[in-house]
Amino acid sequence: MRRRLLQSLVPLVILLAIAAALPLANYVASGASRTLFVSRSNDADWFADVAESPLQSGDIATLRQLAVRYHKLYNTPVFIVDVDNRVIATSRSGVNVNEPKLRAELDRTLAGRLNDEPPALWPWRTADMIVSRPVVNNGRVLGAAVLMVPTDDTRADVQRWLLVVLGGLLLSLGLVVLGVVQPVSRWVLKPLQDLDNATHQVARGALDIRVRTDGRAPELRRLGDSFNSMALSLNQSRQREREFVADASHQLRTPLTSARIHIEGLSRLSPTARFALADIDRLGRIVQRLSRLAGSDRPVEGGDAEGMDLAEAVSERLIGWSAVYAADDLELIVGKMQPGRVASELEIDDILDVLLDNAAKYGQPPVEVSVLRDQDEVVLQVRDHGLGLSSNDLKKIGERFWRSTHHREMPGTGLGLAIVRAEATRVGGRVVATPGAGGGLVIEIRLPALDPAPLPMPAEAQHRR
Incomplete structure (x- = not known):
């Protein structure tokens, strides 16, 4: 019974722990993504400011040098595009502006809109974070500054935090099971365990056993009262049976002895009386067995240790x-x-x-x-x-x-x-x-x-x- 109760309570505790851990894990992953996005957004704003003059004058050598230096320093590729999606300056070659995700971000940026905040950085998301800012002069969009931000280090930090959360979850589950679930199950099942132990005692012949009924639920109190009434009835029945057998054997012993004496006298005169004497002896043996049966179920106390x-x-x-x-x-x-x-x-x-x-x-x-x-x-x-x-x-x-x-x-x-x-x-x-x-x-x-x-x-x- 206790195992079944634990099998019901432990999964419930696990579900509750998971329900509490999922928002925490999402908060960790979303917070890491937001922190990286904000820091790289500031760098993208700086590049957008720096690129305004080269996009108007066409002198992009200095802009290319800044992009290369930034790439080496932060391991983050940078490129600048004009309003026609042509790459004007880049820190690395081979940039494909027609890649669907990048093209969608560029279209949004060249339309004068800012990036949406990226989704949470879960460990299984391997794509780079795209951060872009429009290059604007007097309200006119001249191009866009784009950063392709690697997320490996941030995802590794998120993974470590999630492992810490998972370890804390498992530790909390263990503490809850040991400190709460098991004591609660033991407390809930204690009346039933008491009743089970009392039932085994009755089965072994201890009919004077009783169970407590005070301070318990009404259903358990009724069950305990019913058990106590049953045990009392069995005990009284056994006692009445023992008393009846003892009284009957005692009451029969005297008239049987008297009848045997008289029949012994008659047996000298009549052969038939010997058959009556045999029946009297048989009745005497039955009475002796009844007397033995009346007291034989009392357990031995003490006795010779050597046997x-x-x-x-x-x-x-x-x-x-x-x-x-x-x-x-x-x-x-x-x-x-x-x-x-x-x-x-x-x-x-x-x-x-x-x-x-x-x-x-x-x-x-x-x-x-x-x-x-x-x-x-x-x-x-x-x-x-x-x-x-x-x-x-x-x-x-x-x-x-x-x-x-x-x-x-x-x-x-x-x-x-x-x-x-x-x-x-x-x-x-x-x-x-x-x-x-x-x-x-x-x-x-x-x-x-x-x-x-x-x-x-x-x-x-x-x-x-």
Whole structure:
């Protein structure tokens, strides 16, 4: 947004600077042209006065000498013509009075009119400046004194001045952009940046964030108020959800315990009661998961700085699960177990129980469990070889009470992966679900590592080893 605003403001500033610089450049070029014209007009007037007597007497030798001397001194050719446009005296040979521009000036001068002020001397104008004055005696025009004024030096001065103007323009543009445009754009966009930062905070779960609305434009104030109302509603909804789950799990725990005691007594008398006892245990596990889900989204504060070795914790838990899988004739493969320390507050047993239980129920063997190190993350990876999930279903993994359409007829609550995701998020981790290379589903629990990644062993050392 800031870049777009700068892209709009900077061209506007450039146009304004050009609009201010063009009159200044024209003033410099016109002033140089006017100064040269005035100075050479005085010399032309002097030659017109001197030429009056030679044009009447015909003695032009002295006039020719003056013209030659002036040409050598000022590098400006001079020639005198009579009323018939014949060259009477000149400082150089080869003057063509029939050249259109020169002929037009001579016709105007011999008619008794003075030169118009020449146009501005821009660096690309290479023609000489023509300055002529009529030679007059008692109101009668006898001829004209003409100076062919070179403009090279004056145009060079104009070019230097224009470069100075251009440099000043660029410097001014830089100062305006740095000192005015950027602060203005930053000031204009600050409310939107605050709102953008607050939106990212809400997306990360900080629902108590609020944005300032005082002292801002009405539109931004309404937008800020709407955002604050939305964040407040989300926070209240999340709080009500957490309170409901906590209250429900707490209220259900006591009657479930009482019902289990009674049914245990009946199970000695009736085999059917054992099925009711299994259902009571299943309800107890659901209540336990609800209780865990109610508090798992609270971020960890403090904790053990050393953490725990994830590979070691997973290996210990897999000892029991290997026996469970073997009893059901399922194959459990223990893959790579690369060391990596993660937050000790992580309930890795609960996470692994959910993932392995889901793999056994919804996937197909073999199920492979690995702990890998990926730069600054330690990855718990569980892969099965079942049917897998569609791309749409992969996006919904971890939502509460969500279940795939392929598995809705199977027992389950849809809370297992929600608990896993909430537990990983609680310690700064994340859950990534991808389809397996040869089919099935790969679930990765990516957790921030508390220890630096080991450096790769040089090839020579590996060879010696």
